[in-house]
Amino acid sequence: MPSPPWFYSGDLLTVEYRTDPARVADLLPAPLSLAEEDPGAVAMIWADWQSCSSSRKELLDPVQSQYKEAFVVVRCSYKGQTFSRCVFIWVDKDFAIGRGLHQGYPKKLGSMWQTRPHAFPQASPSIAPGGMFGASLAAGDRRLADAVVTLREESPTNGFVNANKMAHHRVFPNIDGPGDAFSELISSGAAEFEGGQAWTGDAELNLYDSPNEELTSLPVQEVIGGYFQQIGVKWNGGTSLERLDG
Amino acid sequence: MPSPPWFYSGDLLTVEYRTDPARVADLLPAPLSLAEEDPGAVAMIWADWQSCSSSRKELLDPVQSQYKEAFVVVRCSYKGQTFSRCVFIWVDKDFAIGRGLHQGYPKKLGSMWQTRPHAFPQASPSIAPGGMFGASLAAGDRRLADAVVTLREESPTNGFVNANKMAHHRVFPNIDGPGDAFSELISSGAAEFEGGQAWTGDAELNLYDSPNEELTSLPVQEVIGGYFQQIGVKWNGGTSLERLDG
Amino acid sequence: MPSPPWFYSGDLLTVEYRTDPARVADLLPAPLSLAEEDPGAVAMIWADWQSCSSSRKELLDPVQSQYKEAFVVVRCSYKGQTFSRCVFIWVDKDFAIGRGLHQGYPKKLGSMWQTRPHAFPQASPSIAPGGMFGASLAAGDRRLADAVVTLREESPTNGFVNANKMAHHRVFPNIDGPGDAFSELISSGAAEFEGGQAWTGDAELNLYDSPNEELTSLPVQEVIGGYFQQIGVKWNGGTSLERLDG
Amino acid sequence: MPSPPWFYSGDLLTVEYRTDPARVADLLPAPLSLAEEDPGAVAMIWADWQSCSSSRKELLDPVQSQYKEAFVVVRCSYKGQTFSRCVFIWVDKDFAIGRGLHQGYPKKLGSMWQTRPHAFPQASPSIAPGGMFGASLAAGDRRLADAVVTLREESPTNGFVNANKMAHHRVFPNIDGPGDAFSELISSGAAEFEGGQAWTGDAELNLYDSPNEELTSLPVQEVIGGYFQQIGVKWNGGTSLERLDG
Secondary structure (H helix, E strand, C coil): CCCCCEEEEEEEEEEEEECCHHHHHCCCCCCCEECCCCCCEEEEEEEEEEEEECCCHHHHCHHHCEEEEEEEEEEEEECCEEEEEEEEEEECCHHHHHHHHHHCCCEEECEEEECCCCCCHHHCCCCCCCCEEEEEEEECCEEEEEEEEEEEEEECCCCCCCCCCEEEEEEEECCCCCCEEEEEEEEEEEEEEEECCEEEEEEEEEECCCCCCCHHHCCCCEEEEEEEEEEEEEEEEEEEEEECCC | CCCCCEEEEEEEEEEEEECCHHHHHCCCCCCCEECCCCCCEEEEEEEEEEEEECCCHHHHCHHHCEEEEEEEEEEEEECCEEEEEEEEEEECCHHHHHHHHHHCCCEEECEEEECCCCCCHHHCCCCCCCCEEEEEEEECCEEEEEEEEEEEEEECCCCCCCCCCEEEEEEEECCCCCCEEEEEEEEEEEEEEEECCEEEEEEEEEECCCCCCCHHHCCCCEEEEEEEEEEEEEEEEEEEEEECCC | CCCCCEEEEEEEEEEEEECCHHHHHCCCCCCCEECCCCCCEEEEEEEEEEEEECCCHHHHCHHHCEEEEEEEEEEEEECCEEEEEEEEEEECCHHHHHHHHHHCCCEEECEEEECCCCCCHHHCCCCCCCCEEEEEEEECCEEEEEEEEEEEEEECCCCCCCCCCEEEEEEEECCCCCCEEEEEEEEEEEEEEEECCEEEEEEEEEECCCCCCCHHHCCCCEEEEEEEEEEEEEEEEEEEEEECCC | CCCCCEEEEEEEEEEEEECCHHHHHCCCCCCCEECCCCCCEEEEEEEEEEEEECCCHHHHCHHHCEEEEEEEEEEEEECCEEEEEEEEEEECCHHHHHHHHHHCCCEEECEEEECCCCCCHHHCCCCCCCCEEEEEEEECCEEEEEEEEEEEEEECCCCCCCCCCEEEEEEEECCCCCCEEEEEEEEEEEEEEEECCEEEEEEEEEECCCCCCCHHHCCCCEEEEEEEEEEEEEEEEEEEEEECCC
16 A cells, blocks of 8 residues: 555535434544533534545546445544544455554444535536535445435535644554554544635435444434535545553 | 436546457347447446435435446447447446446446545546546456556547447346347447546556456457547437347 | 256255234235245345355355355245245355346345354354354345354254245346346255254344335244255256246 | 464465475565475465454454465575565455554555355365365456365365464665665464374466566476465464664
């Protein structure tokens, strides 16, 4: 796998909602604690990506470049600073799992689909008031979530839950028993970011139980809103905040 | 499967080339014969589709709506009229196979990928001079074809090989031995068509041998050109040209 | 696709149950009617196949040979004779769809899994009392069914619902509007059949609603039993019972 | 993911061959060196697994239990002891990637197929003289390898290249630049092992170039032999040999 920097062009479909903050706290290992403001806020995000390394050669063999993902982000506090944190994430390509290991994303495989805007409306919504975008997530041959966002108006933001730097753990369990051989808290964010006009609107989000997944441990109490934005990103490493092993 | 009409929004990446006309003739069953002009012309086309029925409900559960395909088109003559004809086609969803049976496309499953344009260039080509688009086709865990098209300039057409009405056979073999219980020659085309600005440019196309496929029976002798166009289409049935059984 | 005969070696996991006979009748087009005895009996069958044509070459490139399927069988009456009939079927390879078209099976794509017996029990049930076999079916990224069969004893049969010759329709809709260009009722069965010792036992079967599927139109009212058998089959065509078009 | 122990029942199809020892040495990071005897020996192994944790619950939802893999093993020397080492491995499920991270296997996604023996020979080889087993490996929509093994006779072993304890690196790159935040050499082997009668025979192995893979960096100079064996395994952790970072 080529080393960073890594480059991404893609579309984000986001539903933000509130859950019981105690359920968020259950997912925050030490030394993280709940964010001070709106601690029960959650973002469920679908992303439809094209990506590449510095050589850009993956773009000409797009089986190496395109992938989809769905992920759940909460916020947390570390030494008085608010971070975003991905608590669940599913992707559909192994290169995305590999990059995610580097970045501390706990990636699993899933099947994700998200409606695309297109220049012609015969079988596509428009990025305009009334434009309807659907999305689904499945893993283990079970549907885990689906959503519909109906655009209403332009928005100054693409939501707030995924708007901070990420704080992630990177962990290797011991090979010879319980405990961790390596555990590190790291932070990272986009080295460069360009975003198109964000849109907001009404959102429905359904989460479905699965015996193998924890997604419904963050049930929807109140939908905050839905968002759509097209973005371009460069990621180029992060910072080690703290070693937690030994 | 919902009945026609069916609606499509998508991007076409096309490479047109010439092969030995005798190889095209080998793929034209009676009563079809070679086209009079440029009879060895072939188009290999990748398409990245969103599609739906009249209800448009598939667009909100996009696993039912999005699919990719790669197909090979030649031209032929029937009663003095020139038709296009799809001789090989691979898709990645079963609803596309089902529609294809109705339309006389000999669809098989494959894995297709094609570079997408995007609003942000971090990991995307632009629809502009120098924009490079790649594509690949695999089936049976073997790569069958890949291509790169480098856009040069706007084009008055998206090529000519796939520009006629389609002439396709629809066949059921006998259940109790050789021969056909049903065989019909039909024609169809788009009931409505909208196309964006087409682009043309330089193209490379590689076809790879497979013991299970006939794609290399139409080898590339001379590349004519590459094309990129975004389109919207409505398909709503066709015409029976001739019954060929019994 | 090579012509018949086609050969199969595989394992069948079956759950037989009763539903309201009126729901079965809804799925029987003319000239078929309900079977006289036990007309609400249904078999849901998972099959894990290796298959080949007469050349047997597919066996050496097993991506061309192995496939899984799940299907639902009812019985029906035609001119006083009882037939089996597959009303729903999902497979995971296109060559299985192609053969199914020939045979009148209404095949769609799905994802099927079924526990395998193995010579070593570390991660496998035994074909013996207490052996537990699970199975699941998904399509459109939704789970449609799952089952567990716990073997109890050897059985003289592998169930009765799928034990007759099949009566299937083969249909092409008109290309230019409603109605059928071709419709034929055919029957077929195994040209050769070898079966190992069948086992029966307790069974659980769950069917799940999906907006795109009709599987729950045959709800489980009473489980009859579960079955497991390993078989070898040769299929070599069938008989046209009746032309129904024109 | 449940913690170890993990249990496996499955079939191994192995082709052993010799390559230039210098090419093996290129793949052995410090502190490992070439094995003293037959240092260019390589095993390419296909495995068709059913697996579970101690609860055995995965066996009743077999999408969580069954997976396939193909991997390449060489031998190496560490402090005077000979170890086996997996240098390339592809799997088709994410739980197998997750376990592999724990065990130090550099797992990527691929598509693997391998002929299965079955109780009935209609579409299956027998585990007997003349039985022919095929296998293939693809990744990135390119075929990387395929093989055919023709059984000749019972064998006292299933080969020798994969017969030692494994020596693997477990590595996390630094989040903020070159170098490793964590690097550990570990060893592990089966905690329990049961094997059926091994068979040996003639083997063909083809490795295909891919711009994204290094498999052909170990070209086949001389085939040693082919093997088939059914096994049951328990894996329950290993031993840290050496910390290599900082």
